[in-house]
Amino acid sequence: MEHIKVRGIVLREVDYREADRILEILTAEQGLLSASARGARRQKSPLLPTTQFLSFCDYELFRNARTGQFTVDAAERVADFRLLRESVERLVCAAHMAELMGDAARDDHIDTPDLYRLMAVSLATLNRVDRDPMLVVRAFEFRLMCLIGFTPVLDNCAVCGIPLEAESAGVRFGLAICGAVCPRPSCAARSGERLPLEAGTLACMRYLRDTELERLYSFQLERKEFESLSDICERFVENQMEKRYSKLDLLATL
Ligand SMILES: [Zn+2]
Known part of the structure; x- marks a missing residue:
């Protein structure tokens, strides 16, 4: 023993x-x-x-x-995490995060101290009444994908490589190519399915990729920017993990 x-x-x-x-x-x-x-x-x-x-x-x-x-x-x-037990919405979000983290942590090649720290900080934030639970979910998903080796290309066009300014118009997120894509027709044609990417959302993704973990949830987004982040994260996670995560569907029935 x-x-x-x-x-x-x-x-x-x-x-x-x-x-x-x-x-x-x-x-x-x-x-x-x-x-x-x-x-x-x-x-x-x-x-x-x-x-x-x-x-x-x-x-x-x-x-x-x-x-x-x-x-x-x-x-x-x-x-x-008392609030997580008292709020069905937050509990559903935590259940989704736990499922995703469990799948990520089963891979032996992953640096688990970082995963553990992300989970601890994220649950503590989700447990705060002043935090929007879905904002926590999306930031968690994005950071987790970066930690397990799926960091998207965000500073340059993922097809042609030209630098992307934060305010570039017409930039979209290419799902299969895993990165931001400039509006040039030749890049659009070569990048497969692309999702709308607000300028503020691109800046937010760079922040979620780069910031210290302790500051991960210190950001704000306009409604439209959040919807763009939300749509991208949902599809991006399912694409990279090759799995459909369905727990958040419960939120629509509450
Ligand atoms: Zn391009």
Whole structure:
């Protein structure tokens, strides 16, 4: 038996057997860990509140030397994202972010401390009543794509390479080519499907790519610019991850 301590966020909990849970915990040093929590669904279990979706805790884990499997021994809460549990809209956004992060973190080649920090900062921001949850979702998606190697071309036309000023008119976002495309007909013809890209949105994307993580959510957008960011991020993520993410569809039914 090996005993380890990790700080992590529960991205997924699945009921198992009569009263157990299987968890997926995102950690800085160990990436995405799978661990079982025995008896965690019993009303009197101390693990009941610390092994649920979005729990952010210091976990003491045992690793079975023979099977390599982790078991949660104890947990101490680091932060409680209470607003996320009280607001259905924010909870849906968090569920979408957790699904996307889980898919990204399963890739062994990814630098997991950065993913963990992005998740922690993003959930803390989503937990703030003064923040628009969908703005948090889109900024999170964009930064995550950059972290896992899908940074779009934003400073030059992705086809011809001419520099793009922030105020360039007619610039669009090429989905397949993964970058901004200038309005020249020859570039338009060679870039496949292109989405409208407001000048303010292009500037925002550069900010989301470059800024320190702590300042990631310190930006504002006009309505039209946000809609452009939103449309691009939704399609861009599905294109790069080759998966349709459907949890946000629930927001339309609220
Ligand atoms: Zn061009």
